[in-house]
Every structure is written in structure tokens, then in C-alpha cells.
Amino acid sequence: MSHPQDHLDLGALAMSSGEGRALDAPVRLDPLAFGGQTYSARGGDVQARIDLSRTSSGYSGRLRFQVALSGPCMRCLEEADRTVAVDAREIDQPGGDEETTSPYFEGTALDLRGWARDALALALPLQIICRDDCLGLCPVCGQNLNHAEPGHAHARAPGAGVVEDLPQEDARARGSLLVEGHQEAARALDPSARHGRQHGERHHGE
Numbered sequence: 001m002s003h004p005q006d007h008l009d010l011g012a013l014a015m016s017s018g019e020g021r022a023l024d025a026p027v028r029l030d031p032l033a034f035g036g037q038t039y040s041a042r043g044g045d046v047q048a049r050i051d052l053s054r055t056s057s058g059y060s061g062r063l064r065f066q067v068a069l070s071g072p073c074m075r076c077l078e079e080a081d082r083t084v085a086v087d088a089r090e091i092d093q094p095g096g097d098e099e100t101t102s103p104y105f106e107g108t109a110l111d112l113r114g115w116a117r118d119a120l121a122l123a124l125p126l127q128i129i130c131r132d133d134c135l136g137l138c139p140v141c142g143q144n145l146n147h148a149e150p151g152h153a154h155a156r157a158p159g160a161g162v163v164e165d166l167p168q169e170d171a172r173a174r175g176s177l178l179v180e181g182h183q184e185a186a187r188a189l190d191p192s193a194r195h196g197r198q199h200g201e202r203h204h205g206e
């Protein structure tokens with residue numbers, strides 16, 4: 001890949017009206033902030049296909065490239081390793097209304113870098129994730145649920161008081177926070193439950 005040029009010299013192409021050209025050129029892709037994360041092209045550059053047509057008073061252009069994005073999965077924060085296909089079109093007809101002028105055609109120069117940056121931003125999926133069924137992080141302990149045991153769950157939020165020590169009403173309120181079916185597991189893990197009232201009562205009864 002040759003060194004990317006930020007601008008393509010349209011004047012040097014010397015295209016006549018009605019003429020079309022297809023060019024392959026390396027384009028520098030700037031890192032992109034998206035969803036609180038930063039994504040960049042692996043290697044920094046992409047090889048782009050640029051189709052240009054000279055119209056009577058301007059140009060129409062098409063920019064296509066594929067980019068392997070380096071950056072985190074928005075759910076689990078591991079490397080997402082996603083490839084995005086970009087296919088963008090622009091028309092530039094100076095003298096026409098705003099809809100037919102392109103910000104990337106600057107006289108006899110085409111701002112490839114700016115066009116590629118904006119076209120990539122528009123082509124991004126709603127979320128960048130490592131795989132469609134990524135399970136994300138556990139909201140309680142932060143563990144990556146893709147690597148956790150199936151059914152990973154917590155009996156209660158960390159920092160919650162010992163259930164048995166709370167007045168009954170509070171205990172009931174706490175109980176509603178417990179993941180259904182995990183109350184018994186919570187008691188088994190709870191040292192105060194092991195040495196607490198139930199245990200004592202059983203000894204008392206012997």
C-alpha cells in the first residue's frame with residue numbers, strides 16, 4: 001500500500017465531461033469516537049475504491065472500502081474485531097442548490113480523508129459488539145458473562161446486609177431483591193446462616 005494522500009487531485013485527472021474513472025487509493029482513517037469508545041482502522045489506512053464521473057459542471061463520486069475496526073465490544077469490552085463495509089455516494093454540482101454540492105469536493109481537490117471518516121461514521125452499526133449474542137458483563141460483579149458459568153447469578157447485591165439480622169419487613173424487602181430460586185444458595189453461602197438461628201434451634205432440639 002502506497003502512502004495515503006488526504007486529498008485526491010482532481011485537476012490532475014483531467015477528466016472531460018461524461019468521463020468516468022475508477023481509482024484504487026489508500027486512505028487514512030482517523031480514530032472514531034463512538035458510544036464512549038474509540039475505534040480505529042487496523043493499520044490506520046484502508047484501501048479504497050473511488051469511482052468518479054465528470055458531469056457537465058461537477059462530479060459524482062462513489063467511495064467504497066472495508067475496514068477492520070480495532071476497538072472494544074460495547075457489551076463486554078473485549079476486542080470486538082468487527083469489519084464494516086462502507087459505500088458512500090456524493091454529487092457535486094457547483095452553482096446548484098445545497099443538495100447538489102458536496103463538502104468533500106473542494107475545487108480541484110477531493111477530501112478523501114474527510115469523506116472516508118464521515119462515511120464510516122454513517123455506516124457503523126447501532127452497536128459495535130464482538131458477536132450478535134454477546135452476553136456482556138454481569139451488572140453485579142463485572143465478570144464477562146461470555147466466559148462465566150451458564151446461569152451466572154448473584155443471590156443479592158454486594159454490600160447488602162445480612163438478611164437474617166434485619167427486621168422481618170426489611171428481610172422481606174431484601175428477599176424480593178434475591179434472584180428467584182437462589183435464596184437457599186444465599187443462605188448456604190452466608191456464614192451467619194450456618195451458625196445462626198436455624199442451626200442453634202436444631203441443636204436445641206437434640
Ligand SMILES: [Zn+2]
Binds near residue numbers: 075077078129131
Ligand atoms: Zn462482547
Ligand SMILES: [Zn+2]
Binds near residue numbers: 139140142152153154
Ligand atoms: Zn456476577
